[in-house]
Amino acid sequence: MIPSEDFVVTDRGGIVENRHRVHAAVVDAKGRLLYALGDPTRLTLARSAAKPAQALAILETNGVERYGFDDADLALMCASHSSEERHIAQTRTMLSKIQAEEADLRCGGHPSLSESVNRSWIKQDYTPTAVCSNCSGKHVGMIAGARAIGAGAENYHLPDHPMQLIVKRTVAELCDLDPQDVEWGIDGCNLPTPAFPLDRLARLYAKLASAADRGEGHEDLSTRDAALARIFQAMARYPELVAGEGRYCTVLMRAFDGAMIGKLGADASYAIGVRVSDDTRRLGADGALGISVKIEDGNIEILYAVLTEILEQLGIGSPECRNPLAEFHHPKRVNTMGVTTGGVSFPFKLRGSKPDGEHSSPAALTR
Amino acid sequence: MIPSEDFVVTDRGGIVENRHRVHAAVVDAKGRLLYALGDPTRLTLARSAAKPAQALAILETNGVERYGFDDADLALMCASHSSEERHIAQTRTMLSKIQAEEADLRCGGHPSLSESVNRSWIKQDYTPTAVCSNCSGKHVGMIAGARAIGAGAENYHLPDHPMQLIVKRTVAELCDLDPQDVEWGIDGCNLPTPAFPLDRLARLYAKLASAADRGEGHEDLSTRDAALARIFQAMARYPELVAGEGRYCTVLMRAFDGAMIGKLGADASYAIGVRVSDDTRRLGADGALGISVKIEDGNIEILYAVLTEILEQLGIGSPECRNPLAEFHHPKRVNTMGVTTGGVSFPFKLRGSKPDGEHSSPAALTR
Numbered sequence: 001m002i003p004s005e006d007f008v009v010t011d012r013g014g015i016v017e018n019r020h021r022v023h024a025a026v027v028d029a030k031g032r033l034l035y036a037l038g039d040p041t042r043l044t045l046a047r048s049a050a051k052p053a054q055a056l057a058i059l060e061t062n063g064v065e066r067y068g069f070d071d072a073d074l075a076l077m078c079a080s081h082s083s084e085e086r087h088i089a090q091t092r093t094m095l096s097k098i099q100a101e102e103a104d105l106r107c108g109g110h111p112s113l114s115e116s117v118n119r120s121w122i123k124q125d126y127t128p129t130a131v132c133s134n135c136s137g138k139h140v141g142m143i144a145g146a147r148a149i150g151a152g153a154e155n156y157h158l159p160d161h162p163m164q165l166i167v168k169r170t171v172a173e174l175c176d177l178d179p180q181d182v183e184w185g186i187d188g189c190n191l192p193t194p195a196f197p198l199d200r201l202a203r204l205y206a207k208l209a210s211a212a213d214r215g216e217g218h219e220d221l222s223t224r225d226a227a228l229a230r231i232f233q234a235m236a237r238y239p240e241l242v243a244g245e246g247r248y249c250t251v252l253m254r255a256f257d258g259a260m261i262g263k264l265g266a267d268a269s270y271a272i273g274v275r276v277s278d279d280t281r282r283l284g285a286d287g288a289l290g291i292s293v294k295i296e297d298g299n300i301e302i303l304y305a306v307l308t309e310i311l312e313q314l315g316i317g318s319p320e321c322r323n324p325l326a327e328f329h330h331p332k333r334v335n336t337m338g339v340t341t342g343g344v345s346f347p348f349k350l351r352g353s354k355p356d357g358e359h360s361s362p363a364a365l366t367r
Numbered sequence: 368m369i370p371s372e373d374f375v376v377t378d379r380g381g382i383v384e385n386r387h388r389v390h391a392a393v394v395d396a397k398g399r400l401l402y403a404l405g406d407p408t409r410l411t412l413a414r415s416a417a418k419p420a421q422a423l424a425i426l427e428t429n430g431v432e433r434y435g436f437d438d439a440d441l442a443l444m445c446a447s448h449s450s451e452e453r454h455i456a457q458t459r460t461m462l463s464k465i466q467a468e469e470a471d472l473r474c475g476g477h478p479s480l481s482e483s484v485n486r487s488w489i490k491q492d493y494t495p496t497a498v499c500s501n502c503s504g505k506h507v508g509m510i511a512g513a514r515a516i517g518a519g520a521e522n523y524h525l526p527d528h529p530m531q532l533i534v535k536r537t538v539a540e541l542c543d544l545d546p547q548d549v550e551w552g553i554d555g556c557n558l559p560t561p562a563f564p565l566d567r568l569a570r571l572y573a574k575l576a577s578a579a580d581r582g583e584g585h586e587d588l589s590t591r592d593a594a595l596a597r598i599f600q601a602m603a604r605y606p607e608l609v610a611g612e613g614r615y616c617t618v619l620m621r622a623f624d625g626a627m628i629g630k631l632g633a634d635a636s637y638a639i640g641v642r643v644s645d646d647t648r649r650l651g652a653d654g655a656l657g658i659s660v661k662i663e664d665g666n667i668e669i670l671y672a673v674l675t676e677i678l679e680q681l682g683i684g685s686p687e688c689r690n691p692l693a694e695f696h697h698p699k700r701v702n703t704m705g706v707t708t709g710g711v712s713f714p715f716k717l718r719g720s721k722p723d724g725e726h727s728s729p730a731a732l733t734r
Contacts, residue, residue: 010665013552015562017412017634018665019388045384108703122489133703185380190704195382267384297664298377298385336475336500337557 004351006037008295008302010333012342021296022306022348025199026314028280029210029287031176033199035314035350037293041197044294045185047265048080049201050171050194051138052208052231057170059227061163063144067097074231075238076137080264082114082244083132090241091136098144105130105139106157107189114244135189137241142191159184159192167192174207175200188266198292201271206290208232208261209273213288232273235261248304248328255324256317262307267298270307279316289316302344304328309346373404373715375662375669377700379708388663389673389715392566393681395647396577396654398543400566402681402717404660408564411661412552414632415447416568417538417561418505419575419598424537426594428530430511434464441598442605443504447631449481449611450499457608458503465511472497472506473524474556481611502556504608509558526551526559534559541574542567555633565659568638573657575599575628576640580655599640602628615671615695622691623684635662635670646683656683669711671695676713 008020023038033040055077058064064074073094081087095102109128112118121128133139142163146153151162158164171194172179187193208228214221215229235242239253242263252262252272262272274280274289283289291310295303308329311322322329333342375387390405400407422444425431431441440461448454462469476495479485488495500506509530513520518529525531538561539546554560575595582588582596602609606620609630619629619639629639641647641656650656658677662670675696678689689696700709 011552012412012560012562013550015410015412015550015552017552018663020664021386021388043382045379045382106704108705110703119489122486123492125490183380183382185378185382185384186702186706186708188702188708190702190706193379195379296385297387297666299664299666335553335555335557336477337473338475339553339557341553341555 004038006348008306009345009347010342011345012333014342017342020299020302022293023198023296024291024293024306024310024350025202026283026310026350027199027202027206027290028285029206029289031203031206032286033353034284034289035352036199037310037348037350038296040199042294043183043195044198044201044269044292045193045195045265045267046201046271047187047193047267047269048135049263049265049269049271049292051078051080051263052235052261053171053174053204054138054167054191055141055231056174056224056227057163057167058141058145059231060170060224061145061148061166063141063148066148067144069094069097069141069144071230071234072238072241073097073137073141074234075241077141078231078235078263079137079242080113080134080249080266081137081241082247083112083117083128083134084114084244087136087241087244088131091131091140094137094140095131098140098147100140100143100153102129102131104143104153105133105136106155107133107135107139107191109133110188113247117244133189135187135191138191139189157191164192168194171196174204176203198294201269202290202292204290205261205271205273205292206288209275209288209290212236212273213276232261235263248307248325251324251328252307255321259317264300264303268295268300268303269293270303272307274316279314283314301331305331305344306346310350313350371405371718375673376712376714378710378712379700381709384709387666387669389660390565390663391658391660391673391677391717392569393650393677393717394566394569394573394657395652396573396656398570398573399653400720401651401656402719403566404677404715404717405663407566409661410550410562411565411568411636411659412560412562412632412634413568413638414554414560414634414636415502416630416632416636416638416659418445418447418502418630419602419628420538420541420571421505421534421558422508422598423541423591423594424530424534425508425512426597427537427591428512428515428533430508430515433515434511436461436464436508436511438597438601439605439608440464440504440508441601442608444508445598445602445630446504446609447480447501447616447633448504448608449614450479450484450495450501451481451611454503454608454611455498458498458507461504461507462498465507465514467507467510467520469496469498471510471520472500472503473522474500474502474506474558476500477555480614484611500556502554502558505558506556524558531559535561538563541571543570565661568636569657569659571657572628572638572640572659573655574640576642576655576657579603579640580643599628602630615674615692618691618695619674622688626684629674631667631670634665635667636660637670637674639674641683646681650681668698672698672711673713677717680717
């Protein structure tokens with residue numbers, strides 16, 4: 001499949017205002033690339049979309065069981081939360097479970113991802129601290145993991161800390177890559193963050209969904225698959241902990257009610273895992289489905305519009321099911337007097353990838 | 368000149384995070400294209416970068432003289448101000464000069480372009496209204512112009528109002544285009560906003576700078592050139608009114624102290640007018656210089672970085688002169704713990720355009 005130039009366009013009165021380049025990969029549980037936009041193998045910093053993989057590394061240290069973390073805690077480990085009071089309170093509870101202090105966290109505070117939380121902070125002259133970090137759950141989890149493997153927890157965030165070496169191995173395994181084929185930068189929260197081809201991110205989420213599928217029918221799940229299934233279920237069960245009120249991840253997972261998980265990464269990366277359904281079968285998937293998207297310029301409003309457009313083009317879920325996402329799909333472009341000035345359009349079609357090289361669009365597959 | 372794909376790149380630990388496509392045109396007072404990035408003829412919504420042209424239309428109605436507007440008022444007509452107290456106070460003074468009320472304005476309030484103003488508004492539970500609009504000066508000016516031509520001012524903002532028909536003609540003339548070759552959308556402030564090839568925006572600003580040049584030496588200036596010179600001087604003299612404390616336009620015009628004007632348009636368009644100097648002559652300009660830039664995805668942080676890089680590549684002003692722009696040129700990429708995570712780089716060189724088709728880079732022309 002040759003990378004194409006796929007764009008989202010915003011207009012003002014029909015005149016092109018901005019264009020945003022889009023990359024996407026749709027793969028099945030076997031890792032087969034079914035559909036694509038732009039360059040589906042673009043080397044992409046997954047940022048917080050990698051959190052379920054980092055959570056798996058923590059789970060596999062036995063840190064979760066040892067410290068009595070429940071599925072809500074696991075959901076918060078996978079979260080980029082809005083620093084709502086419930087998120088901060090749960091972070092404090094998690095810290096108490098490992099008998100650690102806020103000062104043990106190696107992340108810092110930042111403005112909330114929620115505008116309304118920010119407004120209330122400003123009104124109260126409140127300066128956010130480490131427990132408010134949208135990544136707070138992951139950080140508590142990393143301390144728990146570091147202790148569970150008997151490593152000092154003080155520098156749990158450094159790239160060569162034993163806990164991070166486990167994370168690196170785990171991420172590579174989930175991506176079916178050699179560890180040296182995964183690159184690493186430093187994230188906004190100060191933990192290492194991986195970069196790998198975009199379709200591998202979709203594969204990772206297909207594995208999460210696939211494990212959830214198999215978790216229900218079979219009892220001979222591997223330990224890893226059981227852990228992956230637990231992460232999927234934790235995120236799907238606590239969508240309000242994974243993001244927050246009104247946020248895309250939360251609205252998406254509520255709308256799909258256990259059939260799908262979705263997770264944002266900063267600078268507009270995203271991944272979705274879809275459990276087996278008539279929709280995934282119609283799309284030719286062997287098992288569950290993974291979808292990953294990156295907006296080349298990091299625009300998150302455009303990312304949410306694209307994700308919703310892709311779900312519509314793929315026909316995943318009924319229109320009624322996707323209805324709560326309508327405002328993300330077609331963000332209102334109104335001016336300060338309430339006049340509509342333009343819109344967002346999607347002059348792209350997902351390209352199908354058939355083994356014989358024949359390309360098809362999912363429109364041809366619609367019910 | 369064939370459009371090229373020119374990008375700004377942000378990285379995290381050396382890994383490409385985002386890419387932003389750049390378009391730029393550098394022209395001289397004769398309208399000759401000297402240097403370019405991307406597609407210098409990209410049809411571009413000028414947004415607020417068109418305000419000096421709108422101000423010219425107002426000046427030519429005699430509304431400025433009739434109502435006793437001074438050069439500070441003229442600067443505010445050209446502004447996308449930060450809604451600081453001085454901007455709102457001056458808007459009210461301008462309204463009193465035309466004996467109009469805030470309710471006569473056809474723009475609405477919006478969050479300030481200044482983060483610190485926003486914070487103070489939130490703390491005071493203040494809801495911004497029309498006088499706070501970053502375009503308030505332009506709107507008062509349009510009412511003055513509408514009255515000066517004897518047209519009812521109530522619907523001064525509508526595309527077919529006589530005042531807007533004058534604006535349309537004036538914009539086309541400044542761009543050396545037929546009126547039908549300029550397209551129009553509705554702006555955030557509810558006034559019509561023009562779209563035309565990007566190099567024509569540079570031409571418009573070269574004309575402003577050129578008029579300022581000739582305004583000093585010659586006494587036989589045309590009425591229009593005298594008006595253009597006055598607009599240039601008003602913006603250069605009151606940079607704090609054109610934007611606000613810490614904003615790029617203000618910092619730029621303060622740094623260049625009368626030698627240059629610069630104006631932002633929403634969604635990352637920008638234009639600069641440079642008066643004749645050794646620098647403009649070295650670059651091969653016949654008279655003053657105009658520079659216009661559009662970031663394809665509308666990212667304003669990237670726009671400011673690109674503008675500063677272009678000034679450096681062209682060698683306009685000394686490094687000391689450009690020093691106040693350093694933080695815009697290389698925006699800090701630090702995480703919540705103060706660790707530098709990456710940077711912004713400019714893997715492009717302005718392409719020169721010679722009549723014989725030979726391309727050169729400004730580096731070859733440096734002093």
